[in-house]
Amino acid sequence: MxxxxxxxxxxxxxxxxxxxxxxxxxxxxxxxxxxxxxxxATAGGIxxxxxxxxxxxxxxxxxxxxxxxxxxxxxxxxxxxxRSHEDLDAKRRMGELSSIKTLGMFGRQxxxxxxxxxxxxxxxxLFTADNPELAGNIGRYIRYAQDNNLIIGGIVADxxxxxxxxxxxxxxxxxxxxxxxxxRLPPLLRVVEQRSDGIVVAGAKIVGTVxxxxxxxxxxxxxxxxxxxxxWCAIPAASEGLHxxxxxxxxxxxxxxAHPLASRGEEQDCLIILDNVxxxxxxxxxxxxxxxxxxxxxxxAGEHWSTLIRMCVxxxxxxxxxxxxxxxxxTARVAKVREQVADLVLYAQVxxxxxxxxxxxxxxxxxxxxxxxxxxxTAGRVYGVENYGKMIGVLRELSGQGPLMLFSKADFTHPxxxxxxxxxxxxxxxxxxxxxxxxxxxxxxxxxxFGMRVDYFERLxxxxxxxxxxxxxxxxxxxxxxxxxxxxxELDVEQLARPxxxxxxxxxxxxx
Ligand SMILES: Cc1cc2nc3c(=O)[nH]c(=O)nc-3n(C[C@H](O)[C@H](O)[C@H](O)COP(=O)(O)OP(=O)(O)OC[C@H]3O[C@@H](n4cnc5c(N)ncnc54)[C@H](O)[C@@H]3O)c2cc1C
Numbered sequence: 088m089x090x091x092x093x094x095x096x097x098x099x100x101x102x103x104x105x106x107x108x109x110x111x112x113x114x115x116x117x118x119x120x121x122x123x124x125x126x127x128a129t130a131g132g133i134x135x136x137x138x139x140x141x142x143x144x145x146x147x148x149x150x151x152x153x154x155x156x157x158x159x160x161x162x163x164x165x166x167x168x169x170r171s172h173e174d175l176d177a178k179r180r181m182g183e184l185s186s187i188k189t190l191g192m193f194g195r196q197x198x199x200x201x202x203x204x205x206x207x208x209x210x211x212x213l214f215t216a217d218n219p220e221l222a223g224n225i226g227r228y229i230r231y232a233q234d235n236n237l238i239i240g241g242i243v244a245d246x247x248x249x250x251x252x253x254x255x256x257x258x259x260x261x262x263x264x265x266x267x268x269x270x271r272l273p274p275l276l277r278v279v280e281q282r283s284d285g286i287v288v289a290g291a292k293i294v295g296t297v298x299x300x301x302x303x304x305x306x307x308x309x310x311x312x313x314x315x316x317x318x319w320c321a322i323p324a325a326s327e328g329l330h331x332x333x334x335x336x337x338x339x340x341x342x343x344x345a346h347p348l349a350s351r352g353e354e355q356d357c358l359i360i361l362d363n364v365x366x367x368x369x370x371x372x373x374x375x376x377x378x379x380x381x382x383x384x385x386x387x388a389g390e391h392w393s394t395l396i397r398m399c400v401x402x403x404x405x406x407x408x409x410x411x412x413x414x415x416x417x418t419a420r421v422a423k424v425r426e427q428v429a430d431l432v433l434y435a436q437v438x439x440x441x442x443x444x445x446x447x448x449x450x451x452x453x454x455x456x457x458x459x460x461x462x463x464x465t466a467g468r469v470y471g472v473e474n475y476g477k478m479i480g481v482l483r484e485l486s487g488q489g490p491l492m493l494f495s496k497a498d499f500t501h502p503x504x505x506x507x508x509x510x511x512x513x514x515x516x517x518x519x520x521x522x523x524x525x526x527x528x529x530x531x532x533x534x535x536x537f538g539m540r541v542d543y544f545e546r547l548x549x550x551x552x553x554x555x556x557x558x559x560x561x562x563x564x565x566x567x568x569x570x571x572x573x574x575x576x577e578l579d580v581e582q583l584a585r586p587x588x589x590x591x592x593x594x595x596x597x598x599x
Contacts, residue, residue, distance in 0.1 A: 096160055096162050097143045098143075099143075101137070107123050107133065109323070111123070111299075111324045135188065143236075163236050166201050166229060170456065175457055182396040185197035185198065186396065187404070191398065192401065192541050193354045194354065194541070199393050199394065203390045206386035210385060211226065212454050218373065224370065227369065228372070237301075238302050240300075240324075241307065242292040244294050245293065246274045246291050255273060258270075272291070276289070277289065278316075286368070287363050291358060291359060295331075302323065303323050304324060306320055307319050310381055311377075314376075314377060316377075317376055319371070328364040329360075332357055332359070336353070337353055337537045344524065346537075348528055384461060388458060389459060390549075395441065399439050402438050402478070408528065409485055412486050415525055416487060417516075441463045462564070466559060468549060472545055475546070479533045491530070492526075565587050569583065
């Protein structure tokens with residue numbers, strides 16, 4: 088890992104774009120993308136990240152986006168390991184600023200996956216207990232990421248076909264329809280060679296958001312795998328043998344007039360194929376420890392808190408959007424409509440409270456890191472995810488015909504049609520083109536394929552809802568109240584409180 092020794096540790100947007108022209112192998116629709124910063128499938132999303140890099144240099148936002156490290160260097164706040172409530176507060180404000188710039192619709196905002204890696208730092212003692220040498224790499228990587236102002240993606244999920252792993256074996260040859268017989272590449276990622284200086288890994292992982300638009304990626308493995316399939320590491324997106332395969336683009340060439348959000352680009356999701364990729368040992372954080380994913384509930388609390396912060400920002404913007412919608416439609420005085428907006432307000436307020444509670448009731452981990460309280464984080468995620476679809480439905484309903492009946496700039500400026508159209512489509516107290524743009528935003532968020540992908544993201548990015556609820560079941564400490572009830576009923580406290588105590592002592596929520 089090259090440590091940046093220059094004094095300027097903060098990149099500009101242009102520096103960031105330049106860093107992505109690194110020879111990475113990215114595939115889209117059967118073609119290799121030469122430059123992700125200019126290709127329509129990736130460029131818009133990169134521009135949005137680049138804007139956040141520029142904010143680091145803007146005096147108005149510098150103190151939110153960056154901080155002065157103990158050695159006097161100003162570095163990105165995304166990679167700051169929080170040590171106090173004050174640090175968490177500062178990081179929350181950074182999450183809010185970077186989320187609001189994309190209206191909360193980019194799930195892996197500036198610092199989201201940095202939080203995942205910081206989670207390894209917060210729980211470094213768990214890694215040290217297993218392998219102190221590899222655990223030492225965690226702090227070094229965080230420092231390297233600070234020094235190089237890195238954006239990283241993270242990937243945990245496996246291709247669904249990996250469920251059939253009993254059907255394949257390493258070393259076999261397989262016949263393929265268009266390509267004849269080839270060496271079998273395992274769909275489930277695994278270590279195929281272990282050397283003194285690193286490991287060689289082969290296989291695949293899937294749905295890695297932002298990876299094609301990021302500098303590096305962290306790879307984590309899931310529970311229930313064998314030791315060979317279990318390793319946590321970070322690699323550059325330009326690693327030799329790494330293929331980044333994009334899904335279909337959902338925001339190409341959308342008109343800015345009718346699609347004010349989707350036209351600004353999207354974060355891409357990808358499949359990664361690792362065709363015998365060498366990972367140097369100083370980039371490996373854990374090796375052959377299948378028990379580690381069971382600790383992810385705690386390790387991932389920071390990432391999930393950052394997701395909750397973003398969802399909270401989005402919920403507050405949804406309230407504002409709903410207000411603009413009802414003002415433009417002229418329904419603000421209708422009681423039923425006001426009740427629906429109140430539902431949106433409640434959605435925002437509950438998440439805001441849980442964001443704050445997770446911060447205020449933070450814990451200090453054994454590794455000395457101030458960490459959001461996982462109970463509140465998970466409760467917030469469950470509430471946010473469970474109600475997201477309903478809230479999007481409310482916004483759609485409040486808007487009525489509006490989001491569907493969108494017209495183009497060419498319609499509005501046409502000498503014959505324009506004057507007619509402008510008169511009959513104007514909003515209540517709002518000119519027609521403004522109403523068109525407003526409803527275009529509602530369409531992008533609620534109904535466009537861009538918005539539908541975000542809906543998928545909210546439901547699945549941290550594992551499906553039932554997983555989160557399973558975690559909530561395990562994380563919530565009810566021992567004191569169980570004991571109180573047993574005493575209140577004059578029953579045997581020791582006997583009745585035993586299951587709750589066992590649950591509290593184990594507290595090992597699964598990955599997700
Ligand atoms: C837009 C988007 C972005 C994402 N970004 C990332 C990312 O950046 N990094 C990353 O690692 N992952 C990411 N994910 C992947 C996400 O982690 C997975 O989609 C999620 O874990 C579900 O796994 P799966 O898709 O393989 O579904 P499967 O495991 O195949 O499950 C499909 C469905 O089957 C049901 N099911 C499966 N198992 C059970 C069970 N035990 N009990 C009950 N029902 C069950 C559920 O209904 C589930 O939704 C992203 C996903 C989406 C949609």
